[in-house]
Structure formats: structure tokens, C-alpha cells
Amino acid sequence: MARTILVVDDEAGYRDLLSYELSGEGFSVLTASCGAEAMAALDGGGVSLVITDMRMPGLDGLDVVRAVTERRPDIPVVLMTGYAVEARAEEACGRACALLRKPFDMDELKAAVKAHSR
Amino acid sequence: MGPLTVWINANMDVVLFLYGLAFFYLGGVIFVRRRMESALALASTLWLLSAFGLTHGLNEFLEMWALIKRPEGRAFFWFQDAALAVSYVFLLEFGRRLLLAASADGVACCAGAARLLGRKLLAPALLLLAAAAGAAAGGAGAVPAFIRYLLGFPGAELAGLCLLSYRKPGGRGSRMMVSGYFALAGWAFLVYGFIGGLIVPAGSFFPASLLNADAFLRITGLPVQFFRALCAVAAVWGILGVMRVLNMETIAALKDARRRLQDIIDFLPDATFVVDGGRRVIAWNRALERLTGVRKEEMLGKGDYAYAVPFWGERRPILVDLITAGGGGEAHNYEYVQTTPDGALQAEAFVPLLYGGRGAHVWTTASALRDAEGNVYGAIESVRDVTDRRRAEERLAESEEKFKTLTEKSLAGVYLIQDGLFRYVNPRLAEIFGYAPEDLTDKAGPELLVAPEDWPLVRENLIKRVSGETDSVAYGFRGRRKGGGTIYVEVYGSRTVRAGKPAVIGTLVDVTQRRLAEDALQESENKFKTLAERSLVGIFLAQDGVMKYVNPKMLEILGRTREEVVGKMRAEDFLLPEEMPVVGSHISKLLSGEMAYDLREHRARDKDGRVKDIEVYVSATAYEGRPAIIGTMQDITGRKRMETALREEEERTRLILESAGDGIIGVNGRGEVLFANGAAQSALGWTLDEMKGRKLHPLIHHTRPDGSRYPVERCPMAAAYTDSAVGHVEDELLWRKDGSGFYASYSARPIVRAGRTQGAVITFRDVTARKKAEEEVRRLNAELEERVRKRTEELELARDRLVQSEKMSAVGQLAAGVAHEINNPLGIILGFAQGLVKRMKDGDPAAMPLRSIEREALRSKNLVQSLLVFSRSSRNEQRDEADLDEVIEGALPLVEARARAGGVEIALERSPVPLRGQVNRNQLQQIIVNLANNAVDAMPRGGKITVRTALSAEGRAVITVRDTGTGIPKEIRSRIFEPFFTTKEAGKGTGLGLSLVYEIVKKHGGSIDAESREGEGTVFTIALPLRASGKAAGFYDRGSGI
Structure with missing residues (x-):
């Protein structure tokens, strides 16, 4: 399953972390540091899952989710958020596949990815 | 001839005597019987015969005397001749009259002869003629001869003929008995006429020279007188016979008549x-x-x-x-x-x-x-x-009386005009013209009573009727009263006949009033017409459902032309359909007399379709003898709008007054109540009807609080309407209908209109409650002061808490910010650490430091989580309606595991009253969890936690959490709600539990209190308002048992 996951986060640490862990699981990982890059990456094609942070400057996670559901409804999205209660996040999660609260266990992440990459 | 002749000649005196006697006798008998009644006119002539007889008899007696005595004197002969003349005059007259009588008796005679000989002067004329002729012919001696010619002869012949004619059939004398005598007398006179009238003594003139007595003697041998005598006797015989018979007849007729009379009388x-x-x-x-x-x-x-x-x-x-x-x-x-x-x-x-x-x-x-x-x-x-x-007479008299009464008492004048004069006028007629009946009857004519300008017409009509050209006529003219006043009269007269001559009879009526009334009516009609035509109100008359008359204003209202309306327009053409049923029923009520009039507003539509409001005032009337509807109409659309606006305005005002919470009373200049609103009525216990018109002061303001009378002169309310003074009194005692009093604050203000004070308005408010409240406040103040001392340290505590809460609020915000910032790096660190740890093989020298990194990162995460939880409360404010007991009960399972592990029993005592309020479930549960956890920590050797809920008197939920633990030392009790303050060793607790609890309680507007005794236990008491008020309840509470 050489799947491509797009990771969108303005925090370099998270980009690295996720790349490291997910590559270890056998996925190929694309990263974007903001919403615009994420769009470009999407348009590039080949993405089978998107993991995006909520809070980013410019186009935020919700915008990403919206864009994905518009352009590529077949691609599942996982939202990450550092905020405990995020009404918008929960609303967005209605469309996305999963919501992860930071900080989360890697096991949690991997479980979510496995669940939504079918 | 013979011896008789000789004798006769020798005795001529005897003959003459008989001759004379005969006539004399006739004359005498007639004279004596001159009153003989006879129907014959003949009888009236006999006196002439008598006269003749007497005079001629005398004449013959004289001749006899002359024969015997042979007188010598001329006087004798003159006398004899005179007698002869007279007698023959009588004879002629007799003959003439007999002729006339005969024609009168119906005996046929020559009418012409009768006329000719009818001249009375015939006899005297002939006499004169005879005299003249005789004198001319032969002197005086010839006159007798001419007398015989002209008088004797004609007279005797006439008499003879007439007598004869009496015997003819047809004449009255033609009865058998008499006719013989008439014949005898008639022939006798005829013959006598010849021999007496024509045989004259010899004379020298013709015919006497030939036809004379001498010649007669020669021829007959007897003197003519003898024959004359015979004629005389015969005539006399005849006449007397006639007379006798007539007499007998007369007597018979008399008897007959008498018998007839008897019969007549009898029957x-x-x-x-x-x-x-x-x-x-x-x-x-x-x-x-x-x-x-x-x-x-x-x-x-x-x-x-x-x-x-x-x-x-x-x-x-x-x-x-x-x-x-x-x-x-x-x-x-x-x-x-x-x-x-x-x-x-x-x-x-x-x-x-x-x-x-x-x-x-x-x-x-x-x-x-x-x-x-x-x-x-x-x-x-x-x-x-x-x-x-x-x-019949009585009836007639009665009827006449009736008629007379009728006529005399009639209110119409009755008159009868004949020959240009009033023959009869009844009193009324005379009165109409200002006269008395006697002034007019038989004295004046119609011309007196007729105005000169109308006399020609009246005169002509009278003439026409009198002449019969028209029989009866009725007409009017101007009459003239006594004194000159003019009146209008109408007469109805006809032709009649009175006493055989044409007359005019009639009745006369004074119609002046009527004419004046008619004129007045005409004028009034004109006035009305002008009024109606110019009226600014629409006027109409409708009959049989259709407009018959409309004035110009109506046309304006209807928005139509006259041609479209009169005779054509019906109510339904104008009024809106929903109006028609009511209109129809009212119209029939008006026409039947059930309603006298109707004044009503309607909605109508003019020709252009615009809807108008109209006000119609109708009543029933009669027009040309049939029922009709007459009315006025006004366009009140504008007025209605104004009325509606006004009404709404009034309604608003009324509502304002009625809705006002303060009592409002209006009084007039005398202090009598005009108006009181609902609040005033209910406050005072009087209804408006009970108050209206009564003086206000004695009603509600009569007594002072101390029981003394309150004179009206001092009352500020009265001052408002008497002196135009504005007054306001804060605490005044007012009295209700039931005699109870209450305190009110009131204002009195005068009502001024056009510079004059017309009354006042008094507004008042029951301040009983306020006063009570003031009382209460005073009482409470006292209590308050009492408690101030007691609560000094609690006040300090609260102040500390306040400071702490500010601190904590700041801390909370800080914590939130830090936590969020740290989260990300923490997550990365932790993530990588975990990842590496997983990849570690046993024995790797980096394993222990990596595990340590992982452990500490995890610890950091927990710390940050707690911080976030702590600060979360400041952001998640959402509260829901919930049953507090349920929420609390839901929190207990969260603690049960730890409690059981620590040997602690948890009991929940629910409130008897359901506690429903606006709470944040999570936060409430957090409170319970935190307090319970603390309690468990306080009872290391086990114990009991009791959670109790109740409703306070002020409507707050009171939650108590009691433990049987070690208690909180006094010196730290004031610090327990500080953030990060903990009695646990480092790493065992965050120190945020109670401060979180505190935050939550504060956010809910409630209060929290802790009581503790060392070694016995701790009670946390939380009071939460069930309804969020948005601000914190007072911190000042009276401890447990609120």
C-alpha cells in the first residue's frame, strides 16, 4: 500500500514528526506548511489522505477540509487541533473523517490513519 | 076689398091705436122683463127694441090722435116727427146691435157686414144725413121720409134678417120651440121694413114721388098703416113668443141648472x-x-x-x-x-x-x-x-226649514240672481263680502261684489246662463268686499227659472285663504327648491326603489350625471353589496310606519369605484300619492377618518389612564369628581359611578392620621382647584370606601384652560408597600448593624477571595495561553519520544534517557491538560436547563473508582424539592469530582462522603459536600482556593482543583464556603442561583444554612 499522505501544519516539528512516523509505517508523505501549499499539492495529484492542523495562518484547516471535500471528496481528511473545545472543528469533522486532539499518542494517529485510508 | 076694407078705412084710428099699442106693449113687456136671464147675447139688445117699441108706439098714438083730433099746431107734428126719428134711431141701433149679438151667439152672419155696421156712430150719422137730405130735398116735411129711408128701413131689415138667422141650424136659437117665433118676428120685421121704411107720405122728391102711401092706397085699397099694424102685431107676437120661450127655457134651464147644481154639489x-x-x-x-x-x-x-x-x-x-x-x-x-x-x-x-x-x-x-x-x-x-x-206641508215646511237651515247656515255662499239683482243671498255670502243679507237682497247686483277688472268675465258668464247658452259653469274671479278689499272666490252657478223667468242660482266659496296658501306654497316651493338645489347636503327622493329627485350636491356625492341618476339609479348601484340587506329591511320598516326615520352610516362606491363613507338620514313620505323615501346624504369619508383617528387617540389616552399604575382622579372647580381611572377605583374601593359628582375631599381625605378632622381649606388637593396651586405630598393618609386607610403619595395639579382654572388632576400612588419596605429596611438595618460585627472576619475572607479571584482570573488566562503555546512543542517532543522509545531495543544505552524524556513529556502534557481544564471554564459558558440532582448524580461514577479504592463511601442526599436551573453540566460535575477527590485524599483510612442538595429560601440550590476526613487547618483555610496551592507533595497534585471549583462557582454567580474541624471533617457548602443573573451574587452570605 504505497499510499500518499499529505501533512499540512505550520509547525515544522509536527511536519517532521508525522513524516518520520508515517514513513516508518510505509506511507509516502507530502508536507505543506500552509493551506495554499496544500492546495498545490492536492492538485499535483496522488494524495490518498490528508492530515491537517486546524490553526494555521492564511487558509486554515477548515478551508483545507472544504477544498478537499469540494475537489476530491474521495480523499479522507484528519483534523488536528490543540484546542480542547473547538466548535468549528467539530463541525468540520462532520465532513472530515477524524478529529485528533493535540497532543496525541502516535498510536492514536496511526489508528486513525489506518481507519481512514481504506 | 070688401066690407073689411071699408071698415078698416073708416076705423084707421083703431088701427093706429092697435099699431101703437102693439109696439108700446112690446116695449113695455121687454122693459118689465129686462132682467131676463138668457145665455143669448140677443137678450142684451132687447132693451133697444123696447125703446123702439115705446117711442114708435108713442109715435103711432100721436098719429092716431092727429087723426082723431086733427091738431093744427106745428109743435105737435114736430113732436111726432121727433118721436119717429128717435124710434127709428133705436130701431137701427137695435138692428146693428142684433147683428153684433148674432155673431157673438155664433149665428152665421156676414162678418164683413158686421164690421161695417159695427160703428157705434152709425145711427146718429144716418140721422144727420137724413136730416140734411130731407132738408135738401123738400124742406122739413121731407125729413121724416128720409128718416124712414135711412134709419127705419135698414134697421128693420137688419133686425129681420138677424132674427131669421137665429132660426138657422147651428145657431143657439135653433131649438125647435123657439125657431118658429124667430121666423115670425124676422119676417114681420122684414116686411115692416119695406112698408114702414120705404112707403112714405107722398112727397115731391124721388122716390117719394112714386113710391108713397097714396100709391099704396090706390093699389091695395087699404092704407099702409094697416099693414104696418099687422106687421107690428106679428113682430110683437114673435118677439114675445121668443121671450116667453126663452123665459121658460130660462126657468127650465134654471131648474135644470139647479138640479145640475145639486148634482154638482153632491158629487x-x-x-x-x-x-x-x-x-x-x-x-x-x-x-x-x-x-x-x-x-x-x-x-x-x-x-x-x-x-x-x-x-x-x-x-x-x-x-x-x-x-x-x-x-x-x-x-x-x-x-x-x-x-x-x-x-x-x-x-x-x-x-x-x-x-x-x-x-x-x-x-x-x-x-x-x-x-x-x-x-x-x-x-x-x-x-x-x-x-x-x-x-205634506209640514214635511215641506220641515224640508224647507232644513233647506233653509242648510242654505242659511251653509259655509258656502248661496245666491240667486234675477234681472241683474240678488233675489236671495244666504248669510254666508253676505258675510264673505262684508255686507248684511238685507243690504244685498233685491237691492244690489253682482257687479257690486266683483272686482272691476273681472266684471266683464262675470257678466258674460251670467248672460250666457240667463240666455241658456250654457247651463252651468264653474270659475273663479276676484271679488270686492265692502270697503274695497280684494278676495278670491270661486262660483258654481247654473240656470234656473223663478216665477216663470230665467234666473241664475249658485254657490260661492271664498278661496282667498286657499289662493294665499297656494301662493305661499308656491313661494315656499320656490324657496325649498332654491334651498334644495343649493344645499351643501345631498337631498334625494326615491320611489319604487329608484331615485326620483336629487339636488346638485347629491350628484357630486354620487359622482354621476343627472341623466344617469334620475329615474334610473337604484340603491344597489351605489351602496356596497354588504349594506343592502340592512338597507332593504329598514326601508320596508320606514314605509310600513314601523320606523319613523333612520340615521345611519353606509359604505358606498361612486362611478369611478372609489369607496366613500356616507351618512344617510331618511324618512318615509308620500309623493304623488304613493309612498316614497326622502332623505339627506353627506359624504363623511373625511370625517370618519378624523373620527377614527380621534377615537384611536381617545382610546390610547383612555388606555394610558386606565393602565397607569398610579391612581388618577379629575375634579372640577368645585372639587367634584369627574373622572377616576381603574387604579384609583381599585385603590379607593369606590367605583366611578359612586364617585362621580361627589366632592373628593370628604370622600377620601377627611381625617388626619391622628384622628382629627382634615379641613378642606388646608388640603393641597383643594388648593389645586381653588388657588391653582401645584402640590405634592409624600405620605398622606387616604381613606377607602370600607373605612380603612392607606398611605399614598400624591400630586395635585390644576387644570387651566384659557387662563381659567377649571379643576384639578390628582395622581396618587399607594406607598404602603414602600412604607412597609422602609419599615423592613429599618428593621433590617438594625439587624444588619448587629451582624456587621459578626461578619467582620468573613468580610475579610471575602475580600481575600475577591483578590484571589482576580488573581485566579489572570492566572487562568495566562494558563490558557501558555498551555496552548506549549501544547504543540510538547506534542512533538512526546511524539518523537514515543516513536523512538518504540524503536528502542532492550539494552540500548539511549533507552533510559529516551524513556525519561518520554516520561517527563507525558508529565508535561498532563500538566498542560490540567491547566487547560482549568482555563477552559473561562471559555465554555454554555449552560443548559438541567436537574441539578441528576447532574450531580452523574458525576459520582467518575469518583467511585477512586473512592472505592480508598475505602470511602459516597452518599447522595437529594433535595426534596426538584432543583432545576441553568448550569453547565461539565462544570458542575467538575466541582463534584474535585471536591470528592479532595475528600478522598483527606481520608486515607477511609470514611464517608455525603453530598446533599437542597433549595434555599432565596431560591438557590445549596450543595454540601461533607467528609469525615482530617479537616483543613485553620491557618491555611483562607488559601485553599488559591491556584497551585496544594498540601500534597510535589507531583501528586496540581493545586488547581479547588481553584477550579471556585472559578466555576463564581461563574455561575454562586458562593462557596468551607467549614472544617480538624480531625472531624470538612464541609464545603456551595450555593448556586438556579437562574443565571449574569453577575455574581453577593459574597456576603450568612454562612451555612442560607
Whole structure:
């Protein structure tokens, strides 16, 4: 399953972390540091899952989710958020596949990815 | 000839004597019998014959004397000749008159001859002629001859012819007996005429020279006088015979007449009786028998007032006796007695004895019977039953009376005009013109009463009727009153006949009033028309559902032209359909008289479709004899709008007044209540009707609080309407209807209009509650001051808490910010650490430091989580309606595991009253969890936690969490709610539990309190308002048991 996951986060640490862990699981990982890059990456094609942070400057996670559901409804999205209660996040999660609260266990992440990459 | 002739010649004196005697005798007999009654006119001529006879007899006697005595004197002969002349004048006159009488008696004679000889002066004329002729012919001695020619001859012939003609059939004298005598006399006179009239003594003139007595003697041997004598005797015989027969006839006729009279009397319709001079009944007719019941035979010949018995029951003088008494006598029992011009008496009476007792009204007349000399030889009385006539007369009189009354009392003038004068006017007619009837009757004519300008017309009409051209006519003209005033009259007159001559009869009515009324009506109509046409209100008249008359304003309202409306427009063409049922029912009520009038508003639509409001005022009337509807209409659309606006305005005002919480009373200038709103009524216990018109001060403001009377002069309310003073009183005692009083604060303000104070408005408010509240406050203040001391340290505690809460709020915010920032790096660190740790093989020297990194990162994460939880409360404010007990109960399972592990029992005592309120479930549960955890920590050797909920008196939920733990030392009790303050060793607790609890409670607007005794336990008491008020409740609470 050489799947491509797009990771969108303005925090370099998270980009690295996720790349490291997910590559270890056998996925190929694309990263974007903001919403615009994420769009470009999407348009590039080949993405089978998107993991995006909520809070980013410019186009935020919700915008990403919206864009994905518009352009590529077949691609599942996982939202990450550092905020405990995020009404918008929960609303967005209605469309996305999963919501992860930071900080989360890697096991949690991997479980979510496995669940939504079918 | 012979011896007789000789004798005759020798005795001529005897002959002449007989001759003279005969005529003289005739004359005498006639003279004596001159009153002989005869129907013949002949009889009236006989006196002439008598005159002739006497004078001619004298003449012959004289001739006889002359023969015997042979007188010498001329006077004798003159006298003899004069007698002859006179006698022949009489003869001629007799002849002439006989001719006239004969024609009068119907005997056929020459009418022409009668006319010719009818001249009265014939005889004297002939006499003169004879005299003249004789004188001319032969002197005085010839005159007698001419007298014989011109008088004797014609007279005798006339007499003879006429007498003869009496005997002819057809004449009156043609009865057999008499005719012979008439013939004898007639022939005698004829012959006599010749021999007496033509045979004259010899004379020298013609014809006497030839035809004379001498010649006669020679021829006949006898003197002419002899034959004359014979004629005379014959004539006399004849005449006397006629007379006798006539006399006999007269007597027979008299007898006949008498018998006829008897018969006549007997069969007269009137009851009649006759008495003779001795008052004996000589006639009693059948009618009288019927009337009286007394038969003729009983009465005839009876005297001594026997005829009175059948009438009056006794013998006494009656009407007829007044006649025979010559005017004297009594007249009792008669209604009246009157004398007629010819001497008869008339009377009337009611005689009860007649008709066998039935009685009868009778009219009776009595007259005298006179003979030819005028002597009364008897009397005749007639009695006529006039009962019917009397009754008829009475009826007539009644009817006349009625008619007269009608006419006399009629309110119409009645008149009769004949020959240009009023013959009759009734009082009314005279009155109409200002006269008295007697001024007009027979004195004035119609011209007097007619205005000069109308007289020609009236005169013409009268003429037409009198002439018969028109029979009756009715017309009007101007009349003229006495004094000159003009009136209008109408007459209805017709032609009639009165006393045989045409007249005009009629009735007259004074129509001045009517004319004036008509004129006034016309003027009024014009006025009305002008008014109606110019009215600014629409006026209309409708009949049979259709408009008959509309004035111009109506057309304006209807928005139509006259042609479209009159005779065409119906109500439904104008009014909106929903109006029609009501309109229809009202119209029929008006027409039937059930309603007199109707004033109503309607909605209507004009021709352009615009809807209008109209006000219509209708009533029923009659027009041209049939029912109609008349009314006025006004366009009130504008007015209605204003009214609606006004009404709404009023309603708003009223609502404002009524809704006002303060009592509002309006009074007039005398202090009498005009108005009171609902609040005033309910506050004072009086209804508006009970208050209206009564003076306000004695009603509600009569007594001061101390019981003394409150005079109105001092009352500020009164001052408002008397002095225009504005007043306000804070605490005034007002009195209710039921006598109880209450405190109110009131304002009194005057109502000023056009500079004058017309009353006042008093507004008041019941301040009882406020006063009570003030009382309460005072009482509470006292208590408060008492408690101030007690609560000093709690105040300090609260102040500390306040400071702490501020701190904590700041800390909370800081914590949130830090936590969020740290989260990300932490997550990365942790992530990588975990990842590496997983990849570690056992024995790797980096394993221990990596595990340590992982462990500490995890610890950091937990710390940050707690921080976030702590700060979360400041952001998640959402509260829901919930049952607090349920929420609390839901929190307990979260603690159960730890509690059981620590040997702690948890008990929940629910509130008896359901506690429903606005809470944040999570936060509430957090409270419970934190407190419970603390409690568990406080009981290391186990114990009991009791959670109790209740509703406080102020409506707050009170939650108590009690443990049986070690308690909180006094010195730290004030710090327990500080963030990060913990009694646990480092790493065991965050120190944020209670501060979180504190935050949550504060956010809910509640309060939290802790009580503790060392070694016994701790009680946390939380009071939460069930309704969020948005601000914190007072920190000042009275400890447990709120």
C-alpha cells in the first residue's frame, strides 16, 4: 500500500514528526506548511489522505477540509487541533473523517490513519 | 076689398091705436122683463127694441090722435116727427146691435157686414144725413121720409134678417120651440121694413114721388098703416113668443141648472153643504157624508146649528154662520180665519170627530149665496180634508226649514240672481263680502261684489246662463268686499227659472285663504327648491326603489350625471353589496310606519369605484300619492377618518389612564369628581359611578392620621382647584370606601384652560408597600448593624477571595495561553519520544534517557491538560436547563473508582424539592469530582462522603459536600482556593482543583464556603442561583444554612 499522505501544519516539528512516523509505517508523505501549499499539492495529484492542523495562518484547516471535500471528496481528511473545545472543528469533522486532539499518542494517529485510508 | 076694407078705412084710428099699442106693449113687456136671464147675447139688445117699441108706439098714438083730433099746431107734428126719428134711431141701433149679438151667439152672419155696421156712430150719422137730405130735398116735411129711408128701413131689415138667422141650424136659437117665433118676428120685421121704411107720405122728391102711401092706397085699397099694424102685431107676437120661450127655457134651464147644481154639489170632491137664509140645510153632499158619517136625509131641512154637530159635537155657530151673520160671531176652534177679497171666509182646523173619531185637518171655506140683486139668500160651506196636505206641508215646511237651515247656515255662499239683482243671498255670502243679507237682497247686483277688472268675465258668464247658452259653469274671479278689499272666490252657478223667468242660482266659496296658501306654497316651493338645489347636503327622493329627485350636491356625492341618476339609479348601484340587506329591511320598516326615520352610516362606491363613507338620514313620505323615501346624504369619508383617528387617540389616552399604575382622579372647580381611572377605583374601593359628582375631599381625605378632622381649606388637593396651586405630598393618609386607610403619595395639579382654572388632576400612588419596605429596611438595618460585627472576619475572607479571584482570573488566562503555546512543542517532543522509545531495543544505552524524556513529556502534557481544564471554564459558558440532582448524580461514577479504592463511601442526599436551573453540566460535575477527590485524599483510612442538595429560601440550590476526613487547618483555610496551592507533595497534585471549583462557582454567580474541624471533617457548602443573573451574587452570605 504505497499510499500518499499529505501533512499540512505550520509547525515544522509536527511536519517532521508525522513524516518520520508515517514513513516508518510505509506511507509516502507530502508536507505543506500552509493551506495554499496544500492546495498545490492536492492538485499535483496522488494524495490518498490528508492530515491537517486546524490553526494555521492564511487558509486554515477548515478551508483545507472544504477544498478537499469540494475537489476530491474521495480523499479522507484528519483534523488536528490543540484546542480542547473547538466548535468549528467539530463541525468540520462532520465532513472530515477524524478529529485528533493535540497532543496525541502516535498510536492514536496511526489508528486513525489506518481507519481512514481504506 | 070688401066690407073689411071699408071698415078698416073708416076705423084707421083703431088701427093706429092697435099699431101703437102693439109696439108700446112690446116695449113695455121687454122693459118689465129686462132682467131676463138668457145665455143669448140677443137678450142684451132687447132693451133697444123696447125703446123702439115705446117711442114708435108713442109715435103711432100721436098719429092716431092727429087723426082723431086733427091738431093744427106745428109743435105737435114736430113732436111726432121727433118721436119717429128717435124710434127709428133705436130701431137701427137695435138692428146693428142684433147683428153684433148674432155673431157673438155664433149665428152665421156676414162678418164683413158686421164690421161695417159695427160703428157705434152709425145711427146718429144716418140721422144727420137724413136730416140734411130731407132738408135738401123738400124742406122739413121731407125729413121724416128720409128718416124712414135711412134709419127705419135698414134697421128693420137688419133686425129681420138677424132674427131669421137665429132660426138657422147651428145657431143657439135653433131649438125647435123657439125657431118658429124667430121666423115670425124676422119676417114681420122684414116686411115692416119695406112698408114702414120705404112707403112714405107722398112727397115731391124721388122716390117719394112714386113710391108713397097714396100709391099704396090706390093699389091695395087699404092704407099702409094697416099693414104696418099687422106687421107690428106679428113682430110683437114673435118677439114675445121668443121671450116667453126663452123665459121658460130660462126657468127650465134654471131648474135644470139647479138640479145640475145639486148634482154638482153632491158629487163635489170637497165636502159641501148649503144653508138657506134661515140656516136650514138645503144641501149636504156625499163627500160630507163620508167625512162626517151623517147622511143627507138626516140633515136636510134641519136648522138651529144642526150642521155643527157632526163637526164639533154640539149645536153652535161655525164658519158658515159667520157669513150669514154678516161678519159677526165667534171663530173658536179654528186655527185662523181669513177673509178673501170677494168676501168668502177661509179657515183651518183640526176636527177630532171626523172619520168616525179619527179626526182630520180640514180647510174650510164659506161664502154667501147672493141673488141677482146681491141679497144673501143662503151660504155654502166646503170642507176639505187637508190632513195629507197638512202633513205634506209640514214635511215641506220641515224640508224647507232644513233647506233653509242648510242654505242659511251653509259655509258656502248661496245666491240667486234675477234681472241683474240678488233675489236671495244666504248669510254666508253676505258675510264673505262684508255686507248684511238685507243690504244685498233685491237691492244690489253682482257687479257690486266683483272686482272691476273681472266684471266683464262675470257678466258674460251670467248672460250666457240667463240666455241658456250654457247651463252651468264653474270659475273663479276676484271679488270686492265692502270697503274695497280684494278676495278670491270661486262660483258654481247654473240656470234656473223663478216665477216663470230665467234666473241664475249658485254657490260661492271664498278661496282667498286657499289662493294665499297656494301662493305661499308656491313661494315656499320656490324657496325649498332654491334651498334644495343649493344645499351643501345631498337631498334625494326615491320611489319604487329608484331615485326620483336629487339636488346638485347629491350628484357630486354620487359622482354621476343627472341623466344617469334620475329615474334610473337604484340603491344597489351605489351602496356596497354588504349594506343592502340592512338597507332593504329598514326601508320596508320606514314605509310600513314601523320606523319613523333612520340615521345611519353606509359604505358606498361612486362611478369611478372609489369607496366613500356616507351618512344617510331618511324618512318615509308620500309623493304623488304613493309612498316614497326622502332623505339627506353627506359624504363623511373625511370625517370618519378624523373620527377614527380621534377615537384611536381617545382610546390610547383612555388606555394610558386606565393602565397607569398610579391612581388618577379629575375634579372640577368645585372639587367634584369627574373622572377616576381603574387604579384609583381599585385603590379607593369606590367605583366611578359612586364617585362621580361627589366632592373628593370628604370622600377620601377627611381625617388626619391622628384622628382629627382634615379641613378642606388646608388640603393641597383643594388648593389645586381653588388657588391653582401645584402640590405634592409624600405620605398622606387616604381613606377607602370600607373605612380603612392607606398611605399614598400624591400630586395635585390644576387644570387651566384659557387662563381659567377649571379643576384639578390628582395622581396618587399607594406607598404602603414602600412604607412597609422602609419599615423592613429599618428593621433590617438594625439587624444588619448587629451582624456587621459578626461578619467582620468573613468580610475579610471575602475580600481575600475577591483578590484571589482576580488573581485566579489572570492566572487562568495566562494558563490558557501558555498551555496552548506549549501544547504543540510538547506534542512533538512526546511524539518523537514515543516513536523512538518504540524503536528502542532492550539494552540500548539511549533507552533510559529516551524513556525519561518520554516520561517527563507525558508529565508535561498532563500538566498542560490540567491547566487547560482549568482555563477552559473561562471559555465554555454554555449552560443548559438541567436537574441539578441528576447532574450531580452523574458525576459520582467518575469518583467511585477512586473512592472505592480508598475505602470511602459516597452518599447522595437529594433535595426534596426538584432543583432545576441553568448550569453547565461539565462544570458542575467538575466541582463534584474535585471536591470528592479532595475528600478522598483527606481520608486515607477511609470514611464517608455525603453530598446533599437542597433549595434555599432565596431560591438557590445549596450543595454540601461533607467528609469525615482530617479537616483543613485553620491557618491555611483562607488559601485553599488559591491556584497551585496544594498540601500534597510535589507531583501528586496540581493545586488547581479547588481553584477550579471556585472559578466555576463564581461563574455561575454562586458562593462557596468551607467549614472544617480538624480531625472531624470538612464541609464545603456551595450555593448556586438556579437562574443565571449574569453577575455574581453577593459574597456576603450568612454562612451555612442560607
